[in-house]
Amino acid sequence: MDLRPIKQSFSVEYNYQLHFAKGLFKLDNLLFLNIIKDYKDYEAVKLLFVVDKGVVGHHPELLSKISEYCSVNKNYLAHTQSLVLDGGEQSKNSAEYVDIVLKGINENAICRHSFVVAIGGGAIIDMVGYAAAIAHRGVKLIRIPTTVLSQNDSAVGVKNSINFFKKKNFLGTFAPPFAIINDSDFLKTLEQRDWISGIAEAIKVALIKDKHFFTYISDNALALRNREHEPMQYVIYKCAEMHMHHISQGGDPFESGSSRPLDFGHWAAHKLEYMTNYQLRHGEAVAKGIALDVTYAHQVGLISESDLDYILSVMTTIGFDLMLPLNSDVEINNLLAGIEEFREHLGGELTITLISDIGTKHDVHEIDLGLMTQAIEKLNHHFALKQ
Incomplete structure (x- = not known):
C-alpha cells in the first residue's frame, strides 16, 4: 500500500471594520446597535463587557449608560455583565486577569455567537482579546479603545497577548476582532x-x-x-x-x-x-x-x-x-x-x-x-x- 502524503491548502477571508463615534452609548447613537444587528437581527445577542477601571473612574456614568442602552434595545442586546478590571500593563503581566475574563465568559454562557466587548487602553484590550480568542476556540470580540495609542495602533491590529516569563507578549494569538469603535469622547479625559x-x-x-x-x-x-x-x-x-x-x-x-x-x-x-x-x-x-x-x-x-x-x-x-x-x-x-x-x-x-x-x-x-x-x-x- 502506497501511503503518500496528503496535502491540502485553504484560504480564509477575514473582514473587520474600524468605526468612528462620539458618545457611543448615548441613546440616540445607533452605531453599536447596528453593528450587532448587522450580525444578527432576529434575536438578542449576549454581550459581556470588560471595562478598564481607570476609564470608569474618569467616566463614572459609563456603566449605567451601557446598561440603559442595552435595556432600551433589549430585543437585540442582551447585556449579561460588566466586569471592571485594572487597566495598564499590570493587566497583562500574569494570567490572573485572563482567568477572571474566562470565568465571566463561562458563567454568562458566552458562546461563539456572543460578543465580548473590551473597553479600555491597549493593555486591557490585548488581555481581553487573548481570553476571548482561547475561550471556545474563539468568541467574537468588539474593541472600544480609549487612548490615542490604542485607537491608532494597538486595537486596530489582529494581535492579542499577555506578558509571561518576564517577556513582552510571550503568550498570544492572531485573532481579528469583529469590529473596533473609536469614540473620541474618551480622549478628553486622558492624562x-x-x-x-x-x-x-x-x-x-x-x-x-x-x-x-x-x-x-x-x-x-x-x-x-x-x-x-x-x-x-x-x-x-x-x-x-x-x-x-x-x-x-x-x-x-x-x-x-x-x-x-x-x-x-x-x-x-x-x-x-x-x-x-x-x-x-x-x-x-x-x-x-x-x-x-x-x-x-x-x-x-x-x-x-x-x-x-x-x-x-x-x-x-x-x-x-x-x-x-x-x-x-x-x-x-x-x-x-x-x-x-x-x-x-x-x-x-x-x-x-x-x-x-x-x-x-x-x-x-x-x-x-x-x-x-x-x-x-x-x-x-x-x-x-x-x-
Whole structure:
C-alpha cells in the first residue's frame, strides 16, 4: 500500500471594520446597535463587557449608560455583565486577569455567537482579546479603545497577548476582532502623558512609510502637544488606516516571516518597559526606541545628521523625553540583550527595521553592538546638553 502524503491548502477571508463615534452609548447613537444587528437581527445577542477601571473612574456614568442602552434595545442586546478590571500593563503581566475574563465568559454562557466587548487602553484590550480568542476556540470580540495609542495602533491590529516569563507578549494569538469603535469622547479625559505617548506610533508608521504624513506631524507638532482635537483626529485616522492597510496588503498578516516593519523602534521599547518595571508608557518607550534606532541609522550612514536632528526635534516639540534611562554599563548591556530577545520572539533570522530616508524603511539582519552602544551614548549626550 502506497501511503503518500496528503496535502491540502485553504484560504480564509477575514473582514473587520474600524468605526468612528462620539458618545457611543448615548441613546440616540445607533452605531453599536447596528453593528450587532448587522450580525444578527432576529434575536438578542449576549454581550459581556470588560471595562478598564481607570476609564470608569474618569467616566463614572459609563456603566449605567451601557446598561440603559442595552435595556432600551433589549430585543437585540442582551447585556449579561460588566466586569471592571485594572487597566495598564499590570493587566497583562500574569494570567490572573485572563482567568477572571474566562470565568465571566463561562458563567454568562458566552458562546461563539456572543460578543465580548473590551473597553479600555491597549493593555486591557490585548488581555481581553487573548481570553476571548482561547475561550471556545474563539468568541467574537468588539474593541472600544480609549487612548490615542490604542485607537491608532494597538486595537486596530489582529494581535492579542499577555506578558509571561518576564517577556513582552510571550503568550498570544492572531485573532481579528469583529469590529473596533473609536469614540473620541474618551480622549478628553486622558492624562497628558497618555495623550502624547500614542503619537509615537503615528511617528513610527510615518517614518517607515509616508514622508508626507511625517511632514504633517511636524507641521502640527505644537498643536498636537496642546491637545487640539482636529489634528489629533487626523493623526489617529491616518495612522490606523496605514496600520490596517499593512495588515491586509503587507502579505504577512499573521507574521509568519521575520520582517515586522510595524515594530520599528520596538526591540528597545519592549526591553525598556521591562527594565523600568513598566513605569514607562508603551508609547513613551516606543518614542525612545525610535530615537535610538534613527540615531543608530545615522551611525551606520543610512540617514544624514540633518534628518536625525529634524526627527528628534519634531519628537521633542511634541513633548517626548528621549533620554534613555540607562545609568551604567550593566544597564546598557541589559538593553542590548533585547536585540536577541527580539530575534527569539520573531523566530528565525534577526530582522530590525531602520530607515534610509524619512518615509523609507530599511531592514538589517545584524546590529553592530559597538555602534549601537555609541548610538545610546550619542543620544543621551545630545539631550544631556539641552538640560
